[in-house]
Amino acid sequence: MIEIKDISKSFADKQILKGISGVFEKGKPNLIIGASGTGKSVLLKCIVELIKPDAGFVFFDNRNFTEGNKSLKIEVRREIGMLFQGGALFDSKNVEENVRFPLDMLAVMPRDEKQDRVNLVLNRVGLQNANKKMPSELSGGMRKRVGIARAIVNNPKYLFCDEPNSGLDPQTSILIDELIQSITSDYDTTTIVVTHDMNSVMGIGDNIMFIYQGEKLWEGGKSDITHSGVKELDDFVFANKVMIAMRDKNAGH
Amino acid sequence: MGFLKEIGKYFIFLGNLFVNRESFKTHYKLVVDECLLIGIDSILLFVLVSTFIGAVSTVQTAFNLVAPYIPKYVISQVVREMTVLELAPTVMAIVYAGKVGSSMSGNLGTMRITEQIDALEVMGINSINYLVLPKIVASIMMYPLLVIVSGVCALTGGYLVGVITGILAPTEYIYGIRYLFNDFTITFALIKALTFGFLVASISSYKGYYTTGGALEVGISSTKAVTTSVIAVLLADYVLAQLLLSPA
Ligand SMILES: Nc1ncnc2c1ncn2[C@@H]1O[C@H](COP(=O)(O)OP(=O)(O)O)[C@@H](O)[C@H]1O
Ligand SMILES: [Mg+2]
Numbered sequence: 323m324i325e326i327k328d329i330s331k332s333f334a335d336k337q338i339l340k341g342i343s344g345v346f347e348k349g350k351p352n353l354i355i356g357a358s359g360t361g362k363s364v365l366l367k368c369i370v371e372l373i374k375p376d377a378g379f380v381f382f383d384n385r386n387f388t389e390g391n392k393s394l395k396i397e398v399r400r401e402i403g404m405l406f407q408g409g410a411l412f413d414s415k416n417v418e419e420n421v422r423f424p425l426d427m428l429a430v431m432p433r434d435e436k437q438d439r440v441n442l443v444l445n446r447v448g449l450q451n452a453n454k455k456m457p458s459e460l461s462g463g464m465r466k467r468v469g470i471a472r473a474i475v476n477n478p479k480y481l482f483c484d485e486p487n488s489g490l491d492p493q494t495s496i497l498i499d500e501l502i503q504s505i506t507s508d509y510d511t512t513t514i515v516v517t518h519d520m521n522s523v524m525g526i527g528d529n530i531m532f533i534y535q536g537e538k539l540w541e542g543g544k545s546d547i548t549h550s551g552v553k554e555l556d557d558f559v560f561a562n563k564v565m566i567a568m569r570d571k572n573a574g575h
Numbered sequence: 576m577g578f579l580k581e582i583g584k585y586f587i588f589l590g591n592l593f594v595n596r597e598s599f600k601t602h603y604k605l606v607v608d609e610c611l612l613i614g615i616d617s618i619l620l621f622v623l624v625s626t627f628i629g630a631v632s633t634v635q636t637a638f639n640l641v642a643p644y645i646p647k648y649v650i651s652q653v654v655r656e657m658t659v660l661e662l663a664p665t666v667m668a669i670v671y672a673g674k675v676g677s678s679m680s681g682n683l684g685t686m687r688i689t690e691q692i693d694a695l696e697v698m699g700i701n702s703i704n705y706l707v708l709p710k711i712v713a714s715i716m717m718y719p720l721l722v723i724v725s726g727v728c729a730l731t732g733g734y735l736v737g738v739i740t741g742i743l744a745p746t747e748y749i750y751g752i753r754y755l756f757n758d759f760t761i762t763f764a765l766i767k768a769l770t771f772g773f774l775v776a777s778i779s780s781y782k783g784y785y786t787t788g789g790a791l792e793v794g795i796s797s798t799k800a801v802t803t804s805v806i807a808v809l810l811a812d813y814v815l816a817q818l819l820l821s822p823a
Contacts, residue, residue, distance in 0.1 A: 372693050396595070399699030410690035424698055427597075472694075482697075 323348050324480065324512050329368050329378035331361075338364050340536045341378070348512040351503055351526045355517055356533035357558060362516040363407070363484055365533065369514070370402060370482060371395070382480065383512075398480075400428050403473030403511075405483040409465035411457040417444070417468050418453040424476040443471040447501060463494040470498070474505055481506065481513040487522060495519065499526050520562045523547065532558070588781050592708045595701040602709055609713030614721075617674045621725045624670055628662055629654065629729030630736035637742045647743040651751030654733045659760045663726040664767040665812050668775060671718060672804035676779035679710055680800035683783030684793035692784070707780045711773060718772030719765050726764070763819055770811050775804045 324346040331339040338361040346352040354362050367373040369380050371387065379388045382398050390398070403424075411420050418440055425436045444450065447467040457465060466486055473481060483502060487495035503526045506513040517523065523530060527544035534554045542550065547559055548569060560566050596602075636653045683706060686692050695702040730752065737743050743751075779800035786796040 367693070370697055372696055392595070396699040399697060402697055404694065404697045406690040406694060408689055410694040412691055412694075413685075413689075427601075427700055428698060 323383055324369065324514070325381040325384075326369060327379045327381075329365065329375045329380070331364055331368055331373065331375050338536050339368065339375070342533070342536075342538045343378075344531050344538065344541065346512055346514050347529060349507055349510045350528050351506050351513045351515050353515050353517060353523060353527045353530045354533060355523055355527075355530055355558070357518060360533050361536045362518075362533055366482055366484055366514065366516050370399070370404065400476070401479040403476065403478030403481045405466065405469045405473045405481075405486055407484045407488065409457070409462075409469040411460075411465055411468055411472070413457045415457075416453070417449070417455050417457070417460070420457070420468060421471045421475050424472060429476055439475060440471075443475045444468075446474070446505070447471045448497075463490050463498070466490065466498060467501075470501060470505075474509070477509065479511060481511045483513070483515045485516055485518070487517070487519055492521065495521060496525065502526065518558075520559065520565055523559075534558075584785075585778070585781050588703065588707075588784070589777060591701065591703040592711070594704065596704045596708070597700070601705075602712075605705075605709035606712050606716075609709045610717050613675050613713055613717045616678060617671060617721060618724070620670060620674055621667060621721050622728050625663065625667060625725035625728040626732035628666065629658060629732030632657055632662070632729070633733035633737045633742065634740070637737070647747045648751030648754055650743055651730075651733060651737065651748045652754050655730065655752050655756075656760070658726055658729040658733075659764050662729055663722045664764045664771065665808065667722060667725045668718075668768075668771040668808045669805050671721065671771070672775045672779070672801050672808065675714070676775045676804045677797040677801050679776060680779040680783035680786075680797045681793055683707070683780055684786035684796045687784060687786045688789055688793060703784065707777075707784065710780050711776045714772040714776030715769055716772075718775070719768035722764060722768040763815075766819065767812065767815055770815065771808050774807045774811060778804045778807055 325344075326346075327343050328341045329339055329343070330337070330341050342365060354365060356362050364373060368375040368378075371380070375388070379386060381387065382401075385394060385398065387395065387398050411417075412423065415423065421444060422436055422440045425431065425439060429436070431439075441453075444453065447470050449464065449467055449471065452460070452464065452468075457468070460468065470483075470486070473483075481502070486502060487498050490498065499522050502513060502515060505511065515522070515526070524544055527547070530540075530542060530544065530547060531538055532540040532550075532552070532555050540550050540552045540555050547555070548565070550556065560569060632654045633650060636650045640650060640653075683692075686706070692702045692706070695705060734745070734748050737748050738745050782796045782800035782803065783793075786792050
């Protein structure tokens with residue numbers, strides 16, 4: 323479980339995050355949604371302290387990460403797996419080396435065991451025969467899957483995904499969402515997914531936080547999102563033709 | 576003010592090179608990789624540029640020393656002094672910044688904008704230690720070697736042109752190379768090489784590491800890496816000459 327309290331962040335004179343609080347449960351995906359440029363990625367980076375928030379606190383299973391000492395920070399960091407928007411694969415390393423990297427750097431285990439673990443997670447994301455490929459040879463969807471494999475290879479307690487399905491076709495998107503969901507429930511991780519994709523929201527959105535211009539305006543589950551009563555959220559949700567059609571169909575009954 | 580802030584940030588960056596560091600074994604591999612990269616990147620260019628500079632220096636020195644009472648071997652003596660003191664360590668540092676510095680900066684800038692640096696940091700790895708320290712160590716090791724190579728090439732270039740065009744005889748050239756040779760100039764050249772190797776790698780890495788934005792900004796960082804490195808090299812060149820060469 324991750325808890326955030328009053329996270330604020332400004333760049334220069336522009337306030338990007340305005341005191342965001344919330345709780346992210348473990349065992350199911352927690353979604354952060356909102357339009358582009360509202361500060362979702364900044365919030366995610368503030369949680370893991372890739373960006374230092376100006377104010378506020380982050381607790382990882384009741385451990386105060388924000389005020390923790392260096393060794394606590396390293397300890398928590400090593401329990402984190404993160405999927406970045408473009409995959410962030412190391413482009414000088416092949417698929418297998420990318421996935422093995424966290425084990426090489428952080429884990430103490432024999433070589434064979436590492437290899438088994440790498441093959442296991444590559445299997446898990448459906449990439450059995452790509453071990454020796456270089457990142458430049460992969461499609462967008464494959465890069466994300468390698469990114470997921472690298473994020474989960476060291477058994478993280480916390481999994482962060484920044485727009486896991488942006489730039490992917492709808493079918494691959496659904497596969498990635500399902501993958502994230504099943505990994506989350508199988509390993510009981512605390513997972514936070516940033517997205518602006520309504521398909522994902524309606525698919526895996528049990529616990530959703532809506533951010534609008536740096537503020538949290540709403541939270542809840544996918545069953546309530548269509549009748550939140552929050553105008554900004556309605557504008558976001560019904561910017562999608564499928565959602566409009568669904569609403570009109572329901573209204574017609 | 577902005578300038579002082581930048582200098583401060585650069586020194587904090589350097590301080591972070593040694594925080595939370597990786598094992599020697601990890602670094603050993605990375606340093607070897609970087610050394611190979613630097614060597615492959617620049618050796619041909621170095622050989623080419625310094626051979627030509629040596630050749631041209633010989634021709635131009637000969638052109639300027641027309642008086643009959645000046646012995647021919649003075650030509651190669653002058654070429655030697657120019658090569659050891661300035662051409663090999665300093666002028667080649669400018670070439671080095673253009674080739675190796677810009678590629679270091681581009682490499683780190685790309686890693687920054689594609690979030691590869693964030694990916695390292697989020698694993699609890701100090702990306703400055705992991706990515707930059709090997710570059711700087713490799714540069715400190717490789718640049719002096721490249722300077723030696725380019726010194727040899729420049730003198731060879733001078734020899735070939737001097738002898739082929741009949742400016743001076745092979746024995747005269749060799750005599751001039753050895754005439755009144757002060758071996759401190761070699762020590763001085765190597766001190767400069769170590770300094771410049773460090774400056775180019777650390778400044779270029781710094782510029783690349785703190786890139787923000789996209790592909791365009793990576794290019795801008797590379798350009799800034801080269802210009803800033805070159806200015807730093809020239810300043811350091813002056814300071815070192817003042818410190819080590821001026822009569823006490
Ligand atoms: N490092 C930074 N420096 C300055 N501004 C930034 C930085 N990172 C993000 N921003 C700004 O913060 C705002 C929110 O960005 P972001 O969190 O990436 O949006 P999104 O919700 O699409 O993920 C944008 O206006 C962006 O320009
Ligand atoms: Mg984003």
